[in-house]
Amino acid sequence: MWESSGLTWGALWEFPAPVLIAYGAKLNSLIREQHQWWRFVTPMFVHVNLPHLLINMYSLWIVGPYVEKLYGSAKFVVFWVLTGIAGVVASYLTVRPNVPATAITRFLFKNQDVVSVGASGALFGLVGVLFVFGIKFRRELPEGFKRAFGTGMLPIIMINLFIGYLGRGFIDNAAHLGGLLSGAGLALVVQYRRPGERLSIAATWRVLQVAALGLVVVSFFKVAQYLNFQNVSQAVSQSEHTENPGSEVFLVYAKAMNDAQEVFFDAIHGKDGSNIDRVVQNLQSVPSLDPKADELRNRLIALLLKAKGGLAGSPSPKLSQKPGPQPDSHPIQEFGLWTRDYNEWLKGAAQIYVGKLS
Numbered sequence: 001m002w003e004s005s006g007l008t009w010g011a012l013w014e015f016p017a018p019v020l021i022a023y024g025a026k027l028n029s030l031i032r033e034q035h036q037w038w039r040f041v042t043p044m045f046v047h048v049n050l051p052h053l054l055i056n057m058y059s060l061w062i063v064g065p066y067v068e069k070l071y072g073s074a075k076f077v078v079f080w081v082l083t084g085i086a087g088v089v090a091s092y093l094t095v096r097p098n099v100p101a102t103a104i105t106r107f108l109f110k111n112q113d114v115v116s117v118g119a120s121g122a123l124f125g126l127v128g129v130l131f132v133f134g135i136k137f138r139r140e141l142p143e144g145f146k147r148a149f150g151t152g153m154l155p156i157i158m159i160n161l162f163i164g165y166l167g168r169g170f171i172d173n174a175a176h177l178g179g180l181l182s183g184a185g186l187a188l189v190v191q192y193r194r195p196g197e198r199l200s201i202a203a204t205w206r207v208l209q210v211a212a213l214g215l216v217v218v219s220f221f222k223v224a225q226y227l228n229f230q231n232v233s234q235a236v237s238q239s240e241h242t243e244n245p246g247s248e249v250f251l252v253y254a255k256a257m258n259d260a261q262e263v264f265f266d267a268i269h270g271k272d273g274s275n276i277d278r279v280v281q282n283l284q285s286v287p288s289l290d291p292k293a294d295e296l297r298n299r300l301i302a303l304l305l306k307a308k309g310g311l312a313g314s315p316s317p318k319l320s321q322k323p324g325p326q327p328d329s330h331p332i333q334e335f336g337l338w339t340r341d342y343n344e345w346l347k348g349a350a351q352i353y354v355g356k357l358s
Contacts, residue, residue, distance in 0.1 A: 001046075012050040017115055020046060024223045026088050026116040028095050029343070036226070038219035040092070044084035045216070046117040056119040063126045066149075070133060072193040074205035079129055079186055080122050081212040083179045087121015090178025097339040098332070101265035107165055108174050111261060113343060116172045121179030124160070127153060128183025133192065249287050253297075256286045257342070260300055267307040268332060276308045296342050303338065306331050 004019050005011030011019075021027055024042025031039050047053040068076040099109045134149025157180070164173040260279040267273040280301050288294055310331070 014049050020048065020115050020117055022223075024117075024220065026091060028092055028113045031092065036222075038222040040085050040088045041081075041215060041219035042223055043088050043117045044081075044119050044122050045220075047119070048117055052118060056123060059123050060119065060126075063123065063130070067126050067129055070192045071129075071190070072202075072205065074202070074209040075190060075193070077209045078205065078212050079125060079183065081216060082186065083125020083128070083183045084119065084122035086125065086182035087172075087175035087179035088116070090121070091116045091172050091175040094174035097343075098336050100269045101262075102269065107168050108177070110172075110174075111265065111339075112258065116175060118172070118175075120172070121175040124176045124179035125183030125186075127157060127160075128180040128185075129187040131157065132184045132187035136187065137192070249289060253286050253289055253293060254346075256282050257297070257300065260304060264300070264304055264307055264335065267304070267310075268335075273308045276304050280304055292345050296338070296345060299338050300342075303331055303335055306334075 001015055001019050001023055002011055004022065005015055021030070024039060024046050026039050026043040030036045047056065064076070067079065071079070094109045095111075095113050096109045097111045099105045099111070101111075130149045131153040134152065160176070161173070164171045164176055256279070260283055263275045263279045267276060283297055283301055286297070
């Protein structure tokens with residue numbers, strides 16, 4: 001990934017989005033429309049930068065040995081792969097552009113189809129395993145283990161969820177919870193490795209271990225089969241140099257549109273329209289990309305102004321006495337249609353302008 005990013009030191013602090021996508025990041029549109037099912041598996045082995053990788057591997061080094069000693073290496077591998085996939089599935093299911101913006105929904109749901117990578121879902125899965133293990137077998141555990149597992153895991157879980165809440169703009173909390181709950185579910189039904197375990201049970205888990213590893217190998221084979229790494233390097237090079245000036249305009253445009261959508265949600269659901277004028281002015285100042293981009297921008301400006309008018313108390317009763325339906329009085333439904341059109345344009349525009357989707 002570093003080589004595909006041009007071997008620059010800056011890339012180690014943030015791999016470009018085209019590289020993340022190329023190496024197997026989760027992106028809903030590619031899973032849903034191009035049936036790239038392997039993106040449910042590969043994201044847990046891809047990281048957004050070097051610190052992200054090191055932090056997750058340090059966490060695995062701390063938590064992983066406990067699970068492996070308690071359940072054995074075969075079950076450990078199966079737990080890792082299944083909880084990692086569960087985390088990606090949870091991330092996939094929580095991309096919901098039309099979900100009302102509240103403190104809880106912002107913690108779990110995403111209103112944009114953005115790139116998601118990392119092993120945190122599987123790590124939370126291991127934490128879920130140890131949490132349920134400590135509760136399930138609390139009568140068999142020595143005092144030290146009782147303090148470390150079971151309810152002793154609650155501070156770790158709560159602290160990490162609180163960190164996720166603070167970083168909800170860039171942390172995929174749905175993936176964390178998906179991994180945590182799936183790990184807890186596995187620990188409920190799977191016994192830990194007891195002395196003298198029957199050979200048939202051990203053999204079954206070995207088969208499942210091989211199947212899990214085989215799924216990972218096949219998934220990355222599909223990544224390699226799908227990709228052309230030379231083109232990835234060229235796309236990144238274009239996005240980092242002024243040879244493709246449209247990429248910089250695209251990034252400015254996309255950020256302005258994302259900010260405007262957040263303000264729209266606040267105005268509709270939080271009844272706060274204080275930032276509408278600012279984002280409208282910002283949208284109007286963004287350079288033109290293409291006719292479709294201009295049309296989408298103007299539609300979003302109209303929706304923002306309509307939301308502002310609704311907060312101000314318009315339309316008044318006298319103005320609403322016109323006969324017939326008034327579709328303009330439903331900005332949420334209009335926003336849903338706009339979001340569909342914008343996402344369709346965004347997928348093609350990202351390839352043209354080599355920009356980021358988040």
